[in-house]
Amino acid sequence: MVKYKRILLKLSGESLMGEKQYGIDEVRLGEYAQQIKEIHELGVQIGIVIGGGNIFRGLSGASKGFDRVKGDQMGMLATVINSLALSSALGAIGVRSKVLTAVRMEPIGEFYSKWKAIDTLEAGEVGIFSAGTGNPYFTTDTGSSLRGIEIEADVMLKGTRVDGIYTADPEKDKSATKFKEITYDEIYTRGLKVMDLTATTMCKENNLPIVVFDMDTVGNLKKVIEGEDIGTYVHN
Ligand SMILES: Nc1ncnc2c1ncn2[C@@H]1O[C@H](COP(=O)(O)OP(=O)(O)O)[C@@H](O)[C@H]1O
Ligand SMILES: O=c1ccn([C@@H]2O[C@H](COP(=O)(O)OP(=O)(O)O)[C@@H](O)[C@H]2O)c(=O)[nH]1
Secondary structure, three states: OOOOOEEEEEEOOHHHHOOOOOOOOHHHHHHHHHHHHHHHOOOOEEEEEEOOOOOOOHHHHHOOOOOHHHHHHHHHHHHHHHHHHHHHHHHHOOOOEEEEEOOOOOOOOEEOOHHHHHHHHHOOOEEEEEOOOOOOOOOHHHHHHHHHHHOOOOEEEEEEOOOOOEOOOOOOOOOOOEOOEEEHHHHHHOOOOOOOHHHHHHHHHOOOOEEEEEOOOOOHHHHHHOOOOOOEEEEO
């Protein structure tokens, strides 16, 4: 029994590095593809946004003298590279997917529109929405909330390397404790940084719930879809 029929799954580009210091770890990519196949077989409609931090981020580029807008464009292209890799990995295990791009770049991907995205999901294909919002000064967290709202997803699943939202960054503060659930407002009032505020605000204003969970533990994605109580549930 699935709890969510249509999801927006946000995957961290950084997590795609797996054991590597840069780029794409084929083992991690294969694990992601296998988990996506598992829930696809449950009949879940799946929209995916994958980041690009394993390749390039505009903000870090700016600190090295890159023009911020050009740096962000490089970052958006990084998300397209990751999207093509994921689409290829899914194809290799028999799952059809379509890469839609927020910036026109046929034949690499089809230019994104809400209706093309929904048609893709309705056709039983996995939709991979690349290049984020298509605009600089955003991250794929915001790209994910935007696409999740557009496709009228039941939930946005933020699959990352931490297993939920904590009272502080668990990678820095070992005394931090995990929330089983939290409101969007509490994320603001406590100044929690797991997702950028633009993305949190969009989800709040459009009532799109979020589950932050550890995607790097194989099997967790299916557990979230089946309603098991893992990660942190964010709601109004
Ligand atoms: N309060 C918090 N709770 C959980 N994670 C947090 C918090 N504050 C900061 N973080 C950090 O946010 C990151 C969330 O990962 P994520 O945003 O997916 O990385 P990426 O930027 O690659 O997408 C984690 O690496 C974690 O260390
Ligand atoms: O709508 C968007 C989405 C992404 N980016 C750029 O692409 C980079 C990679 O995305 P992100 O940092 O979200 O990847 P992740 O954190 O998931 O690795 C960002 O840092 C931005 O530079 C952008 O400019 N606009």
